[in-house]
Amino acid sequence: xxxxxxxxxxxxxxxxxxxxxxxxxxxxxxxxxxxxxxxxxxxxxxxxxxxxxxxxxxxxxxxxxxxxxxxxxxxxxxxxxxxxxxxxxxxxxxxxxxxxxxxxxxxxxxxxxxxxxxxxxxxxxxxxxxxxxxxxxxxxxxxxxxxxxxxxxxxxxxxxxxxxxxxxxxxxxxxxxxxxxxxxxxxxxxxxxxxxxxxxxxxxxxxxxxxxxxxxxxxxxxxxxxxxxxxxxxxxxxxxxxxxxxxxxxxxxxxxxxxxxxxxxxxxxxxxxxxxxxxxxxxxxxxxxxxxxxxxxxxxxxxxxxxxxxxxxxxxxxxxxxxxxxxxxxxxxxxxxxxxxxxxxxxxxxxxxxxxxxxxx
Numbered sequence: 001x002x003x004x005x006x007x008x009x010x011x012x013x014x015x016x017x018x019x020x021x022x023x024x025x026x027x028x029x030x031x032x033x034x035x036x037x038x039x040x041x042x043x044x045x046x047x048x049x050x051x052x053x054x055x056x057x058x059x060x061x062x063x064x065x066x067x068x069x070x071x072x073x074x075x076x077x078x079x080x081x082x083x084x085x086x087x088x089x090x091x092x093x094x095x096x097x098x099x100x101x102x103x104x105x106x107x108x109x110x111x112x113x114x115x116x117x118x119x120x121x122x123x124x125x126x127x128x129x130x131x132x133x134x135x136x137x138x139x140x141x142x143x144x145x146x147x148x149x150x151x152x153x154x155x156x157x158x159x160x161x162x163x164x165x166x167x168x169x170x171x172x173x174x175x176x177x178x179x180x181x182x183x184x185x186x187x188x189x190x191x192x193x194x195x196x197x198x199x200x201x202x203x204x205x206x207x208x209x210x211x212x213x214x215x216x217x218x219x220x221x222x223x224x225x226x227x228x229x230x231x232x233x234x235x236x237x238x239x240x241x242x243x244x245x246x247x248x249x250x251x252x253x254x255x256x257x258x259x260x261x262x263x264x265x266x267x268x269x270x271x272x273x274x275x276x277x278x279x280x281x282x283x284x285x286x287x288x289x290x291x292x293x294x295x296x297x298x299x300x301x302x303x304x305x306x307x308x309x310x311x312x313x314x315x316x317x318x319x320x321x322x323x324x325x326x327x328x329x330x331x332x333x334x335x336x337x338x339x340x341x342x343x344x345x346x347x348x349x350x351x352x353x354x355x356x357x358x359x360x361x
Contacts, residue, residue: 011305012301012304012305012308013297013298013301013302013304013305016297016300016301016304017293017294017297017301020293020296020297020300021290021293021297024289024293025286025289025290025293028285028286028289029286032282032285032286036278036279036282039275039278040275043272043274043275044272047239047250047266047271047272048238048239048250048252050193051193051197051239051250051251051252051264051265051266052239052252054191054193054197054199054264055199055252055254055262055264057191058187058188058191058199058201058262058264059254059256059262061184061187062184062187062188062201062256062258062260062262063256063257063258065183065184065187066160066257066258069101069160069177069179070143070160070162072097072101073160073162073175073177074162076093076097076175077162077163077164077165077175078165079093081093082109082164082173082175083164083165083166083167083172085109085111085117085164085172085173086117086118087117087118090109090117090118091118091119091120094107094108094109094118094119094120095120097120098120098121098177101177101179103179103180103182103183104177104178104179104180105150105157105178105179105180106119106120106121106177106178107119107120107175107176107177107178108120108128108176108178109164109173109174109175109176110128110129110134110161110173110174110176111173112138112171112172112173112174113129114127114128114129114130114134115127115129116128117173128176131146131159132144132146133145133146133159133160133161133176134161134174134176136161137161137162137163137171137174138171138174142162142163143160143161143162144159144160144161144162144174144176145158145159145160145161145204145258145259146158146159147159147181147203147207147209147221148221149221150178150180155180155181156181156185156208156209156210156221157178157179157180157181158178158179158181158184159176159177159178159179160176160177160179161174161175161176161177162174162175163175181209181210184201184209184210185209185210187210188200188201188209188210188211188212189210189211189212189214191212191264192212193264193266194266194270194271195270196266196267196270197212197264197265197266197267197270197271198211198212198213198264198265198266199212199262199263199264200212200224200227200262200263200264200265201260201261201262201263202224202260202261202262202263203221203259203260203261204258204259204260205223205225206223206224206225206227206230206261207221207222207223207224208221208222208224209221209260227244228242228243228244228245229242229244229249229251229253229263229265230253230261232251232253235251235252235253236252236253236254236255238252239251239252240252241268244265247267247268247269248267248268248269249265249266249267249268250265250266250268250271251263251264251265251266252264252265304336307329307332307336307340308336308339310328310329311327311329311336311339311340311343314327314343314347315343315346318343318346318347318350323347323350323351323354325347327340327343327344327347328340330344
């Protein structure tokens with residue numbers, strides 16, 4: 001038992017060190033934790049806002065481009081020459097319109113039975129009854145869309161289809177336009193959030209239409225169905241942190257009116273770089289505080305223990321009968337001085353007692 005008590009015995013230096021560390025570090029760490037939590041909340045809000053604003057910018061650009069094409073085709077569908085569903089009347093209009101819309105490489109019409117009626121390139125008539133965009137319009141959709149790989153460019157292309165209706169609102173055919181996605185790709189690839197932030201646009205089947213980082217795409221219309229962001233709960237309501245491939249990111253996703261999926265994400269380390277630096281600075285400050293406290297504790301500990309150790313040695317000398325001692329601390333005005341004067345009086349008392357004993361003997 002005595003061995004255990006001596007093992008855990010604390011001297012004055014240890015007590016001074018523990019007291020100073022507690023007085024210094026507890027308020028400092030508490031303040032850091034509170035301020036760190038507040039700063040992290042504010043930074044998260046700022047990062048989320050940046051992603052949402054970026055999402056709005058990209059989505060507005062895509063929707064504006066798509067709406068422009070849909071309106072133009074809808075208006076064409078009301079023209080009498082288009083409603084006639086006669087190639088000789090449709091082809092001149094298709095030719096002029098195709099020339100005006102530079103991003104379009106083919107405009108054509110399809111009869112309800114799927115047969116090709118008119119086209120602006122003078123090419124052979126091709127049946128389109130099995131095409132997805134045609135089926136969508138035939139089944140009543142106001143707009144049909146299908147992203148395909150362009151036969152000549154080898155890049156993603158969009159085929160947009162709208163109904164052609166007569167004065168009685170009866171469906172008499174389908175107007176379709178095949179167009180390059182250069183403008184949409186530029187909107188997506190030009191967007192940057194910091195150095196690592198990028199946008200990704202997927203079609204209704206989760207195939208890549210455009211990607212802000214082309215190094216991540218191995219081929220046109222690559223299937224991104226297994227991409228981690230598509231499986232993250234709540235990512236369509238607010239930015240969420242998740243792991244994508246070999247990195248940690250924060251991302252936000254939105255379904256567009258076209259049925260496409262737009263994703264904006266940024267590497268977590270970059271987005272929260274300021275927070276990481278703040279945490280590093282706080283750790284340096286705490287480490288410096290600990291070093292300073294230890295230095296002060298060593299100084300104070302020595303200042304307190306040196307005179308006490310000296311007085312302890314003098315008391316040991318007196319107990320051994322060595323009465324010729326010099327006590328230098330008697331002039332001090334603190335508790336150590338009071339102890340020194342008490343030991344000095346004790347020495348004098350012992351000396352007087354020894355003198356009386358010698359006289360009696």
